[in-house]
Amino acid sequence: MNIFINGEQTPVPDRLSMGSLIVKLDLAGQRLAVEVNEELVPRSTFAEYRLQENDSVEIIHAVGGG
Amino acid sequence: MVDSSAFPTGKNFRGFEPQTPLQIAANIMSSQITDRKDSFSIAGREYTSRLLVGTGKYKDLAETRDAIKASGAEIVTFALRRTNIGQSQDEPNLLDAIPPDRYTLLPNTAGCYDAKTAVRTCRLARELLDGHNLVKLEVLGDEQTLFPDVVATLEAAEELIGDGFDVMVYTNDDPVMARHLEELGCIAVMPLAAPIGSGLGIRNRLNIRTIVENAKVPILVDAGVGTASDAAVAMELGCDGVLMNTAIAAADDPILMASAMRKGIEAGREAYLAGRMPARRFASASSPLEGLFF
Numbered sequence: 001m002n003i004f005i006n007g008e009q010t011p012v013p014d015r016l017s018m019g020s021l022i023v024k025l026d027l028a029g030q031r032l033a034v035e036v037n038e039e040l041v042p043r044s045t046f047a048e049y050r051l052q053e054n055d056s057v058e059i060i061h062a063v064g065g066g
Numbered sequence: 067m068v069d070s071s072a073f074p075t076g077k078n079f080r081g082f083e084p085q086t087p088l089q090i091a092a093n094i095m096s097s098q099i100t101d102r103k104d105s106f107s108i109a110g111r112e113y114t115s116r117l118l119v120g121t122g123k124y125k126d127l128a129e130t131r132d133a134i135k136a137s138g139a140e141i142v143t144f145a146l147r148r149t150n151i152g153q154s155q156d157e158p159n160l161l162d163a164i165p166p167d168r169y170t171l172l173p174n175t176a177g178c179y180d181a182k183t184a185v186r187t188c189r190l191a192r193e194l195l196d197g198h199n200l201v202k203l204e205v206l207g208d209e210q211t212l213f214p215d216v217v218a219t220l221e222a223a224e225e226l227i228g229d230g231f232d233v234m235v236y237t238n239d240d241p242v243m244a245r246h247l248e249e250l251g252c253i254a255v256m257p258l259a260a261p262i263g264s265g266l267g268i269r270n271r272l273n274i275r276t277i278v279e280n281a282k283v284p285i286l287v288d289a290g291v292g293t294a295s296d297a298a299v300a301m302e303l304g305c306d307g308v309l310m311n312t313a314i315a316a317a318d319d320p321i322l323m324a325s326a327m328r329k330g331i332e333a334g335r336e337a338y339l340a341g342r343m344p345a346r347r348f349a350s351a352s353s354p355l356e357g358l359f360f
Contacts (some may be wrong), residue, residue: 005151005302006148006149006151007148008151025148025151025152026152027151030149030159031159031161031194032149032194033146033191033193033194034189034191034193035186035189038186039353040186040189040190040193042193043193050232053096054315058148058190059148059151060146060147060148060149060190060194060291061146061147061149061159061160061194062144062145062146062160062161062173062194063144063145063146063147063157063160064120064121064122064123064124064144064145064160065120065121065143065144065145065174065176065311066119066120066121066122066123066143066145066174066176066262066263066309066310066311066312066315
């Protein structure tokens with residue numbers, strides 16, 4: 001299936017878990033926050049959270065700003 | 067040119083009226099107390115530094131870290147953006163330069179132009195920082211001036227407060243809007259001095275002063291200061307603190323400017339507590355007129 005990761009269309013296995021996606025993207029252990037379709041996905045639910053076709057995933061981190 | 071002399075400042079400035087002995091005694095007492103611990107409170111925590119700094123526009127993370135250290139700031143703001151997918155995992159993270167156990171982190175909603183995006187950003191920030199509720203809300207309304215959209219700001223503030231956030235809010239220098247935001251439950255109101263990143267200094271001192279006089283929550287000038295004297299003026303007007311970024315980061319020597327800002331804030335605060343002399347139109351000789359021998 002296809003999902004959008006930070007705006008980029010990306011093919012991923014069907015029913016991929018958020019936890020697996022984070023590992024796949026080499027982001028495990030990083031300080032980040034995730035939302036899918038504009039709704040927050042708490043880290044504590046990553047393991048059971050299943051992605052669906054056309055989900056829009058935003059992976060956010062801290063950057064310099066004022 | 068910015069006219070710096072038009073409006074004398076300081077908590078006891080009352081036109082040309084002399085201070086009463088009671089007022090002078092109150093100043094002395096409060097400055098004695100504050101000599102030891104002149105702190106202010108944000109979300110139940112006491113801070114002695116009244117300079118809050120941003121983390122944008124620095125050359126690199128080392129410069130960011132050194133400037134923050136030189137500023138003495140205890141509260142540091144940052145933004146949230148997309149992670150760069152596919153980048154090296156070893157790439158340094160901003161949160162390494164500003165460790166949460168050493169600083170109070172203040173995630174902001176910079177770049178948000180509507181209430182919904184600002185609320186989403188705050189929820190992401192809370193998740194990023196493991197349940198930390200303190201945020202700096204800014205909802206912008208215009209790309210050229212970066213002036214706030216006050217209608218959307220009120221809407222976002224209400225939703226965030228209902229969701230348990232401690233909201234420090236960027237707004238314009240409008241005493242009525244500042245009052246509305248305080249009444250809504252914002253824990254600090256942060257009027258701009260001038261447009262974000264402009265370095266123009268405090269454009270409307272009397273409004274800042276009015277906002278301070280009316281408020282029961284901390285008032286911090288957020289945005290627009292250009293140099294140390296601007297920061298001092300904000301403090302002389304009675305503000306509880308100043309938040310700045312570009313004035314430090316865009317200086318030729320950001321580390322030195324961070325130190326200058328720290329001193330400007332401290333000088334302005336002490337001048338405010340000291341109670342400035344009444345301004346007068348004509349001279350008053352400093353040396354005695356008695357005992358002249360010529």
